[in-house]
Amino acid sequence: MSIGKGDGAQAGGTGASPASAGGGTPGGGPRGPGSRIEFRLDATSGVPTYLQLVHQVEHALRLGYLKRGDQLPKVRDVVASLAINPNTVLKAYRDLEVKGLAAGRPGQGTFIQATLGQVALPELAGLHKSLLGWLTTADSAGLDEDGIVALFTSALRDFYERRGGTGDRRGAASGETEGVA
Amino acid sequence: MIMNIIETSGLGKRYGGTWALRECTLAIPAGHVAALVGPNGAGKTTLLNLAVGLAEPSAGGITVLGGLPAGSPAALDGIAFVAQDTPLYKNLSAADMLHLTRNLNRRFDQHYAETRLGELGIPLHRKAGKMSGGQQAQLALTLALARRPKLLVLDEPVAMLDPVARHDFMATVLTAMADDGVSVVLSSHVLAELERVADYLILLSRGRVQVAGEVDGLLASHRMLTGPTTEADKYAERPVVHVQRGGAQTHLLVRATADDPVPPSWEAHPVDLEELAMAYLREPGAGALPGPSRGRGTQPSEVTR
Numbered sequence: 357m358s359i360g361k362g363d364g365a366q367a368g369g370t371g372a373s374p375a376s377a378g379g380g381t382p383g384g385g386p387r388g389p390g391s392r393i394e395f396r397l398d399a400t401s402g403v404p405t406y407l408q409l410v411h412q413v414e415h416a417l418r419l420g421y422l423k424r425g426d427q428l429p430k431v432r433d434v435v436a437s438l439a440i441n442p443n444t445v446l447k448a449y450r451d452l453e454v455k456g457l458a459a460g461r462p463g464q465g466t467f468i469q470a471t472l473g474q475v476a477l478p479e480l481a482g483l484h485k486s487l488l489g490w491l492t493t494a495d496s497a498g499l500d501e502d503g504i505v506a507l508f509t510s511a512l513r514d515f516y517e518r519r520g521g522t523g524d525r526r527g528a529a530s531g532e533t534e535g536v537a
Numbered sequence: 538m539i540m541n542i543i544e545t546s547g548l549g550k551r552y553g554g555t556w557a558l559r560e561c562t563l564a565i566p567a568g569h570v571a572a573l574v575g576p577n578g579a580g581k582t583t584l585l586n587l588a589v590g591l592a593e594p595s596a597g598g599i600t601v602l603g604g605l606p607a608g609s610p611a612a613l614d615g616i617a618f619v620a621q622d623t624p625l626y627k628n629l630s631a632a633d634m635l636h637l638t639r640n641l642n643r644r645f646d647q648h649y650a651e652t653r654l655g656e657l658g659i660p661l662h663r664k665a666g667k668m669s670g671g672q673q674a675q676l677a678l679t680l681a682l683a684r685r686p687k688l689l690v691l692d693e694p695v696a697m698l699d700p701v702a703r704h705d706f707m708a709t710v711l712t713a714m715a716d717d718g719v720s721v722v723l724s725s726h727v728l729a730e731l732e733r734v735a736d737y738l739i740l741l742s743r744g745r746v747q748v749a750g751e752v753d754g755l756l757a758s759h760r761m762l763t764g765p766t767t768e769a770d771k772y773a774e775r776p777v778v779h780v781q782r783g784g785a786q787t788h789l790l791v792r793a794t795a796d797d798p799v800p801p802s803w804e805a806h807p808v809d810l811e812e813l814a815m816a817y818l819r820e821p822g823a824g825a826l827p828g829p830s831r832g833r834g835t836q837p838s839e840v841t842r
Contacts, residue, residue: 397733402809404756405733432715439708440733441570442715 392426395434405440409448417457417472420480428458428466540603542567542688542720543588547597550583557583558744565722565737572735573724574814579741581724582621585692589618602687614643617681621692623674627666631659631676638680650683671702678706682713691723707734732810740814742821752810759813762789764803778823779816790816
């Protein structure tokens with residue numbers, strides 16, 4: 357936590373990862389039985405490795421790829437597939453435990469304990485669809501990917517500023533605990 | 538409980554009239570992957586050779602595995618070492634190498650070795666000289682790990698390997714760490730890949746220890762400041778490790794935490810391990826030996842330039 361690469365870097369990392377959790381998820385050949393996600397690393401993001409793992413779990417939780425009771429990949433399997441230090445994986449899992457999102461069961465592994473999805477899956481699918489519609493409009497208006505991201509980010513900020521909320525702090529503790537309960 | 542896997546005090550090694558290593562005082566805690574980084578000739582191999590008992594100190598002392606004299610039988614029993622060029626007998630088959638290693642050591646896990654080679658797809662009858670570089674490295678590593686060491690010492694383990702072989706080699710090392718709690722000390726000059734692997738860093742320069750500490754702590758105590766070059770010289774509040782001066786804009790790598798104030802018109806960014814190591818390597822005079830857990834009075838604890 358004290359490492360914190362700064363809010364900017366974190367937001368960048370989260371924004372860059374949508375492909376990740378989606379990619380390796382449904383039946384994508386996870387290593388251990390029961391692990392529903394497969395981690396990947398972005399060497400160029402500048403986000404510390406353990407935070408990348410934390411973000412990918414949170415991301416999968418938001419999108420419903422991970423549910424309460426699901427087992428996170430075993431430390432050994434993550435180490436073997438990514439060639440990263442086991443202490444890094446432990447640190448990520450400890451971080452998720454501190455956030456109340458996961459819990460370790462002695463001798464078994466680490467399991468999801470809470471969800472981040474504030475919205476039910478069918479609704480999520482509906483929102484996804486309407487967003488695709490908007491993207492089509494933006495695309496035909498001539499916006500490229502960077503333009504779309506910039507526009508979306510600025511609109512998002514406007515939205516939360518107008519509401520007086522803390523919009524750019526997605527997944528801040530308060531929002532999470534709400535979702536948890 | 539907090540065992541030091543390698544501990545040195547005023548350690549020095551002289552070859553002829555040249556000190557390859559001097560005044561080296563270190564305490565590397567167990568349970569880490571400690572990376573020994575430095576330019577060629579900095580003393581990395583010398584330090585590793587002293588730790589595994591292949592060389593005798595000219596000054597000072599070195600113990601391993603929580604206080605055992607380096608090179609003593611008990612120490613040798615708990616340490617496995619893979620030297621720089623992964624030396625193997627080129628005319629011996631993998632099976633012969635297993636046989637040889639088993640007979641030269643008190644402890645050797647034949648089952649582990651055979652299983653591991655099977656997983657790697659290395660046939661037991663193949664001669665070492667006929668194997669790819671990656672396979673040779675994996676065979677040497679398998680022989681080392683089959684001795685079930687508490688400490689695995691690797692001298693430039695991946696320097697000669699292609700990226701895939703490098704990944705697979707480190708995956709084997711780190712899996713052994715996850716499975717059996719093996720501590721690892723390795724030397725490397727492939728800085729870019731250390732971030733994922735190492736959680737303890739030792740920077741050696743010209744035979745001396747320049748930086749030593751846990752990676753998390755080192756990263757948290759350094760920041761990159763970016764601001765106008767005209768004000769670069771005024772900045773003296775925090776120790777500056779390295780200055781990268783441009784016409785208009787200057788980057789200063791300083792010892793500061795996220796909580797330290799940033800001067801007006803300057804921006805602070807976190808640093809990664811590669812930036813940190815590079816900055817110190819470019820400034821052999823600078824040093825950071827935080828180690829609050831160690832109480833040795835001889836260590837400089839502030840940066841000097």
